[in-house]
Amino acid sequence: MNSQNIVxxxxxxxxxxxxxxxxxxxxxxxxQVSVAQLLAAIPAMVQxxxxxxxxxxxxxxxxxxxxxxxxxxxxxxHFLAQPDVRxxxxxxxxxxxxxxxxxLQTVCQPAKPVVLTCAMRPATxxxxxGPQNMLDxxxxxxxxxxxxxxxxxxxxxxxxxxxxxxxxxKLDAFSSGDAGPLGYVEEGTPKLLRNWPSANKKAKKIAxxxxxxxxxxxxxxxxxxxxxxxxxxxxxxxxxxxxxVQGLVVxxxxxxxxxxxxxxxxxxxxxxxxxxxxxxRCLNGRVLPxxxxxxxxxxxxxxxxxxxxxxxxxxx
Ligand code: ASP
Numbered sequence: 001m002n003s004q005n006i007v008x009x010x011x012x013x014x015x016x017x018x019x020x021x022x023x024x025x026x027x028x029x030x031x032q033v034s035v036a037q038l039l040a041a042i043p044a045m046v047q048x049x050x051x052x053x054x055x056x057x058x059x060x061x062x063x064x065x066x067x068x069x070x071x072x073x074x075x076x077x078h079f080l081a082q083p084d085v086r087x088x089x090x091x092x093x094x095x096x097x098x099x100x101x102x103x104l105q106t107v108c109q110p111a112k113p114v115v116l117t118c119a120m121r122p123a124t125x126x127x128x129x130g131p132q133n134m135l136d137x138x139x140x141x142x143x144x145x146x147x148x149x150x151x152x153x154x155x156x157x158x159x160x161x162x163x164x165x166x167x168x169x170k171l172d173a174f175s176s177g178d179a180g181p182l183g184y185v186e187e188g189t190p191k192l193l194r195n196w197p198s199a200n201k202k203a204k205k206i207a208x209x210x211x212x213x214x215x216x217x218x219x220x221x222x223x224x225x226x227x228x229x230x231x232x233x234x235x236x237x238x239x240x241x242x243x244x245v246q247g248l249v250v251x252x253x254x255x256x257x258x259x260x261x262x263x264x265x266x267x268x269x270x271x272x273x274x275x276x277x278x279x280x281r282c283l284n285g286r287v288l289p290x291x292x293x294x295x296x297x298x299x300x301x302x303x304x305x306x307x308x309x310x311x312x313x314x315x316x
Contacts, residue, residue, distance in 0.1 A: 004049045004086050006141050007079040010035025011072065011100075012059040013093030015130040017122030026169075028122035030060035035091055038123065042131045048138050049086075052079075061093025061100070066220045066311070069100060070211040073107045077208060080110055087113035087141035091134065094118045094165055094173055097151055101160035102305045105149035106312055107208055109199040113146035118153055120171045129154070129171045136185040143190045148197025150182060157182040157190065159197050164302055166283065177284045210315045221314035223247035225303050226266075227281060228258050234265025241268075247275040247310040250295070251303040256280060256287035267294055277310055279303040 010016065012031030016038060019028035036053050039045055056075050057068050072090070079085045088110075092100055101116050108114065117137035119130030137152040149160035154172035162176035176182070183192040214220055222245050226236050237248065250266060252258050256278045258266065270276045279298035280287050286300035298306035 004142070005052055005082075005084050006049065006138060007052045007054065007085055007088045008035055008039060009072065009075055009079075009088060009090045010038070010053070010055045011057045011061070011064075011068070011090060011092050013061050013091060013118055014122055015091050015093075015117070015119035015133070016058070017119075017124070019122050019124050022124055022126040025121045025125055028124065030093055030122075031058045033123045034058070038091065038130065038134065041123070042134060044135055045138055048135075048142060052085075059093070061096040064093075064096045064100065065217050066211075067215055067217060069103050070214060072100070073104060073208060073211065076104060076108050076110070076114055080108065080112055080114070085112070087115065087146065089134070089137045089141050090114065090116045091130075092116050092118050094120060094153070096304075097174075098160075098163045098165060098302070099304050099308050101149050101151050101163055102301075103308050103312070105160035105197055106309065107211065108149070110149060111147050111199050113141045113143070113196075114149045115141045115146075116149070116151045118151075120153075120169065120173050135188075139185055139188050140190055146190075146196055148199065150197065152185065155185050157185065157192075161197060161300075161305075164283070175283075221246045221311050223249065223275075223307050223310045223314065225249045225251060225307055226262070227251040227303075228253045228262055232259040233261040234268075237262065237265035237269055241265075241272060241274060245269075245274060246314055247277070247307075249277045249279055249298070249303050249306045249310060251281040252278050252287065253281060256289075256293075256295075256297060263295075270295065275310060275314065277306050279306045 016033040017028040017030040018032040115137040151158045162179040166175040167173040278295045287297035
């Protein structure tokens, strides 16, 4: 191997999707084309330097599971430990990319770049977006000084902590909210606006050992998301409590507000030993804590990332 190797890990998604017609951008089946085939279709990728390719999974990311995430984290850790590996690119579906990004950043805390990329159109589209996204991801993975888990889509670099899918159809489907993107890739050159995600080595040690042996989804702590809305009540929380849920994230309204009936059920669940975290259902911003709060806030994490975070904390 050579010290400039980039590892490309395939997991499926629309980027590997196939439709019957080139003009069909939505009626496709995700995860049909291998990552090796995707790479072979982009000669410019190989020209950027040596690559190692591995298919870790082949799924539509709506079906992502924690055992697959654990396998992915294991492969990422394995390759990051090789001195001749410069960085990693992961092809992934857009639907749950933000959860995988947050999971890998928390579990692996990489000092090298781990770049998730994706597509909104299948590989068979008349004008697919996957090849340019892969090329841009490769550029970021080879960029001197790059580190941490990031996502690259539509010429934009997002941090794992901030990235969120915000559009079901547009090619530029992701946002970093109030924080803004980490940067852009312009004609093969990354333009950085702020720092790369930084590592926290302590978190890595705890989680990676724990997840190695969890091979079935039922082995993972059960954490569910409930939401506050007009007419909300405690029925769902009570049902989940009866089923032995271990954690609850509530997607609260505004600055963490909850219908009194839902709040009463959540406090009861918390008193019974369930870990409860309050996030906001607002797209931007965070729940600002105030004195007297009975439920902890998600520290700026969206509901889905707060859920991943709580699962990892319950594993500790
Ligand atoms: N359902 C697809 C997936 O997440 C959507 C996409 O990749 O854009 O795998």
